[in-house]
Amino acid sequence: MNLFIQGIGAVTPLGPTALQTWLPLCEEQQAPKRLMANAVADRKYFACMVPGKFVSEAARQPRLRRSGTISLLGAAAGFDAFADAGLKPGGDLSDRIAVVFAICSGGINYTRRLYHEIVTQGANAASPLLFPETVYNAAASHLAALLDVDGQSYTLVGDSSVGLSALHFATELLMMQPELDRCLVVGTEEADWLLSDAFASWRMATNQDRFEVYGRTYGTIFGEGAAALLIGRTGTLEISRSSPGLPFFSVRQSESVAAELFGNLLIEEPPEMIVSSANGTFADEVERKVFGRLSPLIPVYAPKPAVGEALGASALFQVAVAGLALRHQQLPGTLCAGFKLPSVNRETRSLVASSALVTCVGFNQQVNAAKLRLT
Amino acid sequence: MQAVGRQHRVLVTGMGIVSPLGLDLSSNLRSLVDASDAVAWVRNFDVTKTRCKTAAQIPDGCLEDALGRRRSRLHRGARMAGMALREACDSAKGSTPELIVVGTTSGGMSFGETYYRRLLATKSRKGLARLVGNYTPQKSILDALEANRLRIPAQIVANACSSGSNAIGHGFELVRHGLRTCVACGGYDTLCELVFVGFDSLQAATPEKIRPFDKNRSGLVLGEGAAFLILESEQYAVHRGAMALAEIVGYGVSTDTYHLTQPHPSGIGPKLAMQRALESAGLAAGAIDYVNAHGTATVFNDATEGAAISELCGRVPVSSTKSMMGHALGAAGAIEAAFSVLALSEQFLPPNINFVEPDPTWKFEVIGNNSRAARINHVLSNSFGFGGTNATLVLKSV
Numbered sequence: 120m121n122l123f124i125q126g127i128g129a130v131t132p133l134g135p136t137a138l139q140t141w142l143p144l145c146e147e148q149q150a151p152k153r154l155m156a157n158a159v160a161d162r163k164y165f166a167c168m169v170p171g172k173f174v175s176e177a178a179r180q181p182r183l184r185r186s187g188t189i190s191l192l193g194a195a196a197g198f199d200a201f202a203d204a205g206l207k208p209g210g211d212l213s214d215r216i217a218v219v220f221a222i223c224s225g226g227i228n229y230t231r232r233l234y235h236e237i238v239t240q241g242a243n244a245a246s247p248l249l250f251p252e253t254v255y256n257a258a259a260s261h262l263a264a265l266l267d268v269d270g271q272s273y274t275l276v277g278d279s280s281v282g283l284s285a286l287h288f289a290t291e292l293l294m295m296q297p298e299l300d301r302c303l304v305v306g307t308e309e310a311d312w313l314l315s316d317a318f319a320s321w322r323m324a325t326n327q328d329r330f331e332v333y334g335r336t337y338g339t340i341f342g343e344g345a346a347a348l349l350i351g352r353t354g355t356l357e358i359s360r361s362s363p364g365l366p367f368f369s370v371r372q373s374e375s376v377a378a379e380l381f382g383n384l385l386i387e388e389p390p391e392m393i394v395s396s397a398n399g400t401f402a403d404e405v406e407r408k409v410f411g412r413l414s415p416l417i418p419v420y421a422p423k424p425a426v427g428e429a430l431g432a433s434a435l436f437q438v439a440v441a442g443l444a445l446r447h448q449q450l451p452g453t454l455c456a457g458f459k460l461p462s463v464n465r466e467t468r469s470l471v472a473s474s475a476l477v478t479c480v481g482f483n484q485q486v487n488a489a490k491l492r493l494t
Numbered sequence: 495m496q497a498v499g500r501q502h503r504v505l506v507t508g509m510g511i512v513s514p515l516g517l518d519l520s521s522n523l524r525s526l527v528d529a530s531d532a533v534a535w536v537r538n539f540d541v542t543k544t545r546c547k548t549a550a551q552i553p554d555g556c557l558e559d560a561l562g563r564r565r566s567r568l569h570r571g572a573r574m575a576g577m578a579l580r581e582a583c584d585s586a587k588g589s590t591p592e593l594i595v596v597g598t599t600s601g602g603m604s605f606g607e608t609y610y611r612r613l614l615a616t617k618s619r620k621g622l623a624r625l626v627g628n629y630t631p632q633k634s635i636l637d638a639l640e641a642n643r644l645r646i647p648a649q650i651v652a653n654a655c656s657s658g659s660n661a662i663g664h665g666f667e668l669v670r671h672g673l674r675t676c677v678a679c680g681g682y683d684t685l686c687e688l689v690f691v692g693f694d695s696l697q698a699a700t701p702e703k704i705r706p707f708d709k710n711r712s713g714l715v716l717g718e719g720a721a722f723l724i725l726e727s728e729q730y731a732v733h734r735g736a737m738a739l740a741e742i743v744g745y746g747v748s749t750d751t752y753h754l755t756q757p758h759p760s761g762i763g764p765k766l767a768m769q770r771a772l773e774s775a776g777l778a779a780g781a782i783d784y785v786n787a788h789g790t791a792t793v794f795n796d797a798t799e800g801a802a803i804s805e806l807c808g809r810v811p812v813s814s815t816k817s818m819m820g821h822a823l824g825a826a827g828a829i830e831a832a833f834s835v836l837a838l839s840e841q842f843l844p845p846n847i848n849f850v851e852p853d854p855t856w857k858f859e860v861i862g863n864n865s866r867a868a869r870i871n872h873v874l875s876n877s878f879g880f881g882g883t884n885a886t887l888v889l890k891s892v
Binding site for chain 2: 231241242246252255261269318363
């Protein structure tokens with residue numbers, strides 16, 4: 120069964136739509152970073168935030184007036200994917216569509232605020248307005264309501280690879296259910312000081328204003344945003360392979376697991392480009408070793424130095440970038456690239472390509488990959 | 495992409511439960527038959543400022559060495575999930591799941607709470623990395639897989655309180671459509687302060703006893719636990735000589751977009767999920783012998799679910815086992831599916847305890863306070879959640 124990406128949507132710190140993100144990526148622009156502070160401790164972290172004006176249209180929806188940032192981002196990207204496909208949501212279209220969300224930390228702004236109230240003011244001070252928005256599937260519920268979907272809505276949680284897991288889940292739904300025409304797959308995440316501080320304690324995030332990929336690994340900088348893919352049964356951008364991923368139980372295991380999963384996709388019909396998950400953590404080293412051994416000549420683009428690590432959104436954003444690269448026959452240059460991986464694409468260039476591999480090494484869950492083919 | 499071929503029968507060949515009613519299948523069965531009440535004063539955090547003071551909890555002492563001493567520092571969710579998964583795999587005797595689909599709502603949230611409290615107290619994050627690494631919802635499942643020597647892909651569904659049923663439903667569909675031959679699926683959730691206080695702030699939690707479908711019901715109490723089912727295609731199960739406990743025959747879902755936390759008053763959300771599950775099973779509503787209801791005992795849930803059951807199934811026997819062990823959120827659907835399998839395999843109706851006065855609005859019979867033997871062939875199990883996610887499973891005796 121052939122399944123295709125019919126529409127690509129995104130909202131990122133670089134732009135309010137996928138196309139308006141793609142252009143600055145190709146100009147090798149880096150999203151502005153904001154310094155986040157918190158009264159809890161005097162440590163500060165940079166993050167790539169989405170300007171409020173990028174989600175102003177979503178914020179005008181009555182349903183979203185009290186929702187968290189994560190829901191606004193998800194809705195904006197979802198509507199962008201419909202627009203990219205030339206479709207207007209609603210009516211018969213909504214009767215035959217499922218919504219699948221990918222989330223990692225979820226509504227962390229509201230969660231932190233709610234728990235802060237509980238700890239500092241007492242349980243009786245907890246806001247009943249905040250709690251529902253902290254539930255992982257709040258963003259999916261809001262978008263389903265805006266699209267008038269009364270059927271299937273799923274939220275998958277995981278680490279930064281969860282987007283690829285959600286993509287695979289969506290393909291499963293379409294393969295099993297002929298009554299569905301499409302699935303809208305959305306990855307969304309918001310940045311917060313607490314997230315950066317927690318990941319810094321785990322040595323996964325840095326307090327510096329930049330991070331290097333395929334070079335020195337001293338942690339990532341978080342970003343926020345959303346990416347959305349409208350998947351259907353016709354089109355030209357085929358999802359030729361997807362996977363539920365493979366788990367690894369230790370960093371030491373991750374390389375062999377990545378080699379197992381990526382190897383199959385790299386060796387049979389090698390892709391012409393790779394869009395990788397490099398983010399300044401151990402993931403870079405895992406990818407570097409596998410790519411260096413199995414695909415030393417295939418150009419690798421890593422988008423995270425440009426927009427930050429947006430966890431639940433990031434893997435689907437990689438797929439969006441891969442799709443746009445195939446559509447525009449252009450591969451952006453990787454920013455802040457170190458010298459450990461010779462095949463990293465350092466400058467934006469045109470290329471003739473009909474297939475792309477998207478790879479992801481998550482923080483603590485799974486290695487995953489997907490392959491796109493232009494038909 | 496693999497093309498989908500003919501449909502396969504989906505058998506439940508193994509099952510494991512860890513709940514406040516017991517740490518394995520046999521103790522849970524005994525508690526269901528005996529109409530036990532596992533709800534007690536909350537021990538793990540301060541409840542002096544909440545309306546509700548009770549929950550159904552699994553004593554930490556029972557979980558400490560569950561996966562061996564080396565894993566005693568893992569989150570209690572990992573230990574519950576690991577125990578339930580082990581029992582499920584053991585009872586399936588030699589099955590090899592290719593995938594695990596798991597529902598949860600809050601994962602290892604209590605580690606996040608500990609992290610934040612220590613941060614507020616000391617400003618330092620020294621020594622807290624372990625909490626960060628283990629609080630994410632997927633980590634408990636990875637730990638459970640590792641403890642059971644299973645290196646298989648994991649899909650973690652977080653559809654609020656229907657998550658467990660959604661996970662089993664998706665696993666069922668994968669096997670039914672031939673995309674997988676053997677899937678482990680279920681759910682886990684652990685009691686935590688943030689969620690407890692959240693429900694209390696919404697005034698959805700009761701300071702009284704939980705009384706599902708009672709005219710004077712006043713709200714839910716929370717619970718916790720984990721349950722897993724091993725689902726296999728009939729062909730695979732027969733090939734390896736596995737014994738089936740029950741069959742899953744239908745799965746239906748709906749999304750009620752009326753409000754984030756309140757169902758549409760008409761009950762259209764639950765009704766659609768139940769109708770779709772019956773269609774998926776190829777059954778008329780009259781074929782259902784027992785409904786294991788979502789039955790949270792909140793005014794809104796029971797009103798809408800009660801209306802939907804009444805309209806669709808008429809005078810069917812109904813109970814909410816949450817009356818005995820509280821609402822285990824993302825684990826609830828999985829635990830209740832496992833209870834439904836027990837009801838089918840042992841031919842009895844689990845009770846709805848604390849039941850005093852019937853609500854005259856509904857036609858169905860609430861199985862009040864005591865379990866009873868019955869001939870049952872088909873069970874319908876409901877789970878509904880925040881965000882309007884509704885999921886229904888139909889199970890059949892073998």
